[in-house]
Amino acid sequence: MIFTYNSNRDEAEKVVAEIEALGRKAAALQLDAGNVAAFDTFVESVRAVLEGWGRQHFDFLVNNAGTSYHAPISETTEAEMDKLYNLHFKGVFFLTQKLLPVIEDGGRIVNLSSGLARMAMVGASAYGSMKGAVEVLTRYMAKELGPRGIAVNTVAPGAIETDFSGGMVRDNPEINRAVASMTALGRAGVPDDIGPMIASLLSDANRWVNAQRIEVSGGMSL
Secondary structure, three states: EEEEOOOOOHHHHHHHHHHOOOOOOOEEOOOOOOOOHHHHHHHHHHHHHHHHHHOEEEEEEEEEOOOOOOOOOOHHHHHHHHHHHHHHHHHHHHHHHHHHHHHHEEEEEEEEOOHHOOOOOOHHHHHHHHHHHHHHHHHHHHHHHHHHEEEEEEEOOOOOOOOOHHHHHHHHHHHHHHHHHHEEOOOOEEEEEEEEHHHHHHHHHHHOOOOOEEEEEEEEOO
């Protein structure tokens, strides 16, 4: 497994150690997923890791990097919009493009969207719109990569208890209760609610699922 980190190398190395303790190979590579100029160097690093493992290609790509942004349309700045665009859309587009020669035919790609691409909440217009663009991009990827047998899908999480948005869903009891109140299953999501969905889309059992948006939110805002 190759995964990326932006700045927290210590935590990345802990993940590598956990994976290796299970008897699997792992490598953590630094990447700013919003900096397209760095992608060529990153791809060369990926190739070097694969060669060290006796491989030329990898099977699965999960585009999961992201940051949040909260502001109404009237207060959203061009600079903040550009940051979101570079990371959430432009970065996904061109990182996938650069990695296409390294992805195995018959592989899988999963792009991460958000429940906010479906439900509208004040302050989420810029972020939600970028995720909506990723959902459209997913369908185009599925169309163009179909001849190579590569399936491409979108997973759209709801509100999850992580450090995303400064950990507000996890650490702010009021926000956590609000999320739970608008969710059919009565609680906020946790990371282990999302991981199995992504893993299932990468498995052969779901080989015929393609170009789909799958929301994993416990039933938010129904």
